[in-house]
Amino acid sequence: xxxxxxxxxxxxxxxxxxxxxxxxxxxxxxxxxxxxxxxxxxxxxxxxxxxxxxxxxxxxxxxxxxxxxxxxxxxxxxxxxxxxxxxxxxxxxxxxxxxxxxxxxxxxxxxxxxxxxxxxxxxxxxxxxxxxxxxxxxxxxxxxxxxxxxxxxxxxxxxxxxxxxxxxxxxxxxxxxxxxxxxxxxxxxxxxxxxxxxxxxxxxxxxxxxxxxxxxxxxxxxxxxxxxxxxxxxxxxxxxxxxxxxxxxxxxxxxxxxxxxxxxxxxxxxxxxxxxxxxxxxxxxxxxxxxxxxxxxxxxxxxxxxxxxxxxxxxxxxxxxxxxxxxxxxxxxxxxxxxxxxxxxxxxxxxxxxxxxxxxxxxxxxxxxxxxxxxxxxxxxxxxxxxxxxxxxxxxxxxxxxxxxxxxxxxxxxxxxxxxxxxxxxxxxxxxxxxxxxxxxxxxxxxxxxxxxxxxxxxxxxxxxxxxxxxxxxxxxxxxxxxxxxxxxxxxxxxxxxxxxxxxxxxxxxxxxxxxxxxxxxxxxxxxxxx
Numbered sequence: 001x002x003x004x005x006x007x008x009x010x011x012x013x014x015x016x017x018x019x020x021x022x023x024x025x026x027x028x029x030x031x032x033x034x035x036x037x038x039x040x041x042x043x044x045x046x047x048x049x050x051x052x053x054x055x056x057x058x059x060x061x062x063x064x065x066x067x068x069x070x071x072x073x074x075x076x077x078x079x080x081x082x083x084x085x086x087x088x089x090x091x092x093x094x095x096x097x098x099x100x101x102x103x104x105x106x107x108x109x110x111x112x113x114x115x116x117x118x119x120x121x122x123x124x125x126x127x128x129x130x131x132x133x134x135x136x137x138x139x140x141x142x143x144x145x146x147x148x149x150x151x152x153x154x155x156x157x158x159x160x161x162x163x164x165x166x167x168x169x170x171x172x173x174x175x176x177x178x179x180x181x182x183x184x185x186x187x188x189x190x191x192x193x194x195x196x197x198x199x200x201x202x203x204x205x206x207x208x209x210x211x212x213x214x215x216x217x218x219x220x221x222x223x224x225x226x227x228x229x230x231x232x233x234x235x236x237x238x239x240x241x242x243x244x245x246x247x248x249x250x251x252x253x254x255x256x257x258x259x260x261x262x263x264x265x266x267x268x269x270x271x272x273x274x275x276x277x278x279x280x281x282x283x284x285x286x287x288x289x290x291x292x293x294x295x296x297x298x299x300x301x302x303x304x305x306x307x308x309x310x311x312x313x314x315x316x317x318x319x320x321x322x323x324x325x326x327x328x329x330x331x332x333x334x335x336x337x338x339x340x341x342x343x344x345x346x347x348x349x350x351x352x353x354x355x356x357x358x359x360x361x362x363x364x365x366x367x368x369x370x371x372x373x374x375x376x377x378x379x380x381x382x383x384x385x386x387x388x389x390x391x392x393x394x395x396x397x398x399x400x401x402x403x404x405x406x407x408x409x410x411x412x413x414x415x416x417x418x419x420x421x422x423x424x425x426x427x428x429x430x431x432x433x434x435x436x437x438x439x440x441x442x443x444x445x446x447x448x449x450x451x452x453x454x455x456x457x458x459x460x461x462x463x464x465x466x467x468x469x470x471x472x473x474x475x476x477x478x479x480x481x482x483x484x485x486x487x488x489x490x491x492x493x494x495x496x497x498x499x500x501x502x503x504x505x506x507x508x509x510x511x512x513x514x515x516x517x518x519x520x521x522x523x524x525x526x527x528x529x530x531x
Contacts, residue, residue, distance in 0.1 A: 028371055030358040031271060032079045033087040033298070034278040034351075035261035036072025037062065037253060040156035041090040043098075043136045046264050048087050051080045057154070058088070064338070064345045069253070071279025075351030079276060081386075082355025087270060089261040090155060093250030097133040099158050100151040101242045102143050103165075104128045127238050133246025140227055147232050148199065148213065150177075154223040157247035162187060163224075163240075170235040173198045177213070179224055193222060199232045259288050266292040274357055276350040277302035283320035290327055297441045299357065299434075300327040303348030304409065309333065309397035314407045322424045325431035326441070328353065329408060329424050333394050334415035336387035346393070349385055349412060356382045356418065357438070365480035373442040374482035374517050376421040376435045378410070383418030390415035408432070421521060430516065439482050439516045446473045447510070463500055466510055470498045474514065486515040 003013050033046075039059030041047065049057050054076060061073040072091075079086050106126030130143060140149050152158045160182040167176040178194035180187040196205070197213040205211050210219065213226045258280060265272065275293040277286055277300070286302050293300035304313045313331045322329065330349050338345035356377030363372035363382075377383055392415065404411050405420060413419040421434045430436045450469035454462050474496040477483045483495035499511040 028362060028369075029084040030082070030273050030361050031085050031087060032083040032274040032276060032354050032358065033265050033270070033272045034072070034076065034079075034276050035089040035091050035258060035265065036076060036278050037066075037069040037091045038073055038088075038155075039249070040154055041088065042153065043090050043092055043096070043155050046087050046089050046267070046270060048085050049076070049080070050085050054080060054086070058090075059156075061340050063341050068279045068281055070345075071347040074345075074347045075276060075278035078349070078351035079274075079354040079358070081352070082358035083274065084358075087265065087272060089264045091253050091258050091261040092136060092155075093253045093257060095135070095248070096250030097135050097246060097248050098151055098155070099131060099133050099244035099247035100140050100149055101163055101244060102130040102132070102146040102149040103237070103240060103242070104130065104143065104146040105236055107145070127240045129240060129242035131242070131245040133248070142227055142229050146229060147236050148226055148228045150224055150226045152223055152244070152247070153225045156223075157249055158244040159247055161190075162243040165237065165241075166239045167196075168234060168237050168239055170233075173200060173203060173234045174211070175234055175237055190223070192220075193224065195220065195222075199228050199234055199237075255282055255285050258282075258285050262289050262292060266295060270296075272296055272298050273361065274298060274354050275300045276354040277348075278351060279303070279348060281305045283316075283322075286320065287322070290322070290324055294324060294326055297444055298326070299438060299441065300324075301350040301353045301357075302327065302329055303350045304329055304331040306332050306334065306346050306348055306393065309394045310399045310404065310409075310411075311397035313409060314399065314403065317407055317409060317424070323426050325423045325425040325437045327424050328410055328422065328434055330410045330412065330418070331404075332385075332412050332415070334387075334390050334392055334412070336391075336415070337389035344389060344391065349418070352385050353377055353383075353410075353418060356384075357434075360435075360438075365482070367476050367480045370476045370480040370482070371442055372480075373438040374435050374477075374480070376433075376438075376519055378418045378421040378434075380417055385412060385416055385418070387415070421519060433519060433521075435519055436516050439477070439514070442482075443473060443477065443512065443514065447512070451510075459502065462508060463502070466500055466508065467498065470500075470510060470512060474498070474512065477514075482517055483514050484517045491515070 003011060004016055006013050041058045058073055062070040064070045076086050106128050134140065140151060142149055150163050162180050164178050164180060165175055169175065174196055177197050179190045181190050195216055196211060197216050198211045199213060201212050203211045210216055213228055217224055217226055275298045277289060280286060290300050304316050308316055317329055330353055332349045335344040335346045359382050360375035360377055361371040361373060363375050365372050375382065405422060408422045408424045410418060410420040410422055423432055423434050423437060425432045454465040474483060478495045485493050485495055495515050497513040501509050503509050
């Protein structure tokens, strides 16, 4: 052994290395987030979807007969056009339930009280298939005499699904279990939902992987879960086909249901860049959403009801009393082709605008480690809505563009291109421009990462590391074009200033003053005639 601590004994020592080099790994992918009503999806926890799997996890959007709730998944699909992923929380009504199937040896008696028993006669014995439906949040409890229970965890009501058990081998302690879905009147296997399982906690396959049914379903990423009775034996099991029953998405969710779902997005372990309302038009709920988004330093985008005229939209936003530099409001009084159900439908553009900002954040900046927060999601480059068959809803009560700007409403020119980049910030200062808040957020998030690295270090290391990191963060944004030379000569010629002060024994205050780039929002040409 080569000693690493110097003692009184003679010898040669190798001390542990000292590494004061701190670096930040920047993830340039973009995560958006919202809470919506959907056909299926996990309940009670956030989950992530991508362009490749959103429809598989959530189902296609609801028909517009469901009202504003039908907008949610349309916005999610729009947002994924420019974001790498969207973190979702499913909104459900309080009366929603999930179905459970419990299997028990046939008793020959009547049906269990309050439950429906499906009896399947087999070659040598019967199994009782007992179905029930439980409110979300209630755990499954095995009934007396039940061998096992299975239920969907993906939030699907599953009224067109069934479980099939076959190839029961009592000697080997194995059986086949698969889940099927009825399509066009016939049951077909659900992809990747067929397994060979056992009922013993220590059961393993030839590759030393667990085949204990509850653990197997979880480890293999199944849409279903199971519970097994203590000391349950495959010898008590028989082949069976059991259809799920009683599952329901419930009635119409209330405002508190939306708030409850959205509150989960405030969890500190979730890294979120952008948030959007996705068809929520209740001003009180939007205010709640915005509070959570502000706490995460995430920009938030919402819609003013499309059914309103421009004149009425101004009244709506005034009544809503929204005043926050981290949010943007959009008005999209148009209908467009519905790719899901045909005809034309109406939904807002908060998802589309979020996709636009996602494209901004991933735009090339000249620095591979710096996001394009200083680009704005408006205009022909990053503000194209991309809908077909667009028709206006109104031809009256239209207002001048200056009135929309004064109300901080971002219009969509001819239903095709987002036409402004204002936040819902009433003061006439730089914070009313979307990209300014985005740059401040970007710097703040990088600073939080830096500060975590040097937290609990002694004074000298803390001050030096904070200064170096802040310089690195700001220099990178100067090189990317996000920070520029001050426009006011009295502020000097440096794009940023850093001040670090030890206020108390354990408190350091860092002040970063920056000059953010402008935006070509208004462009004027002056023609002059020459002789």
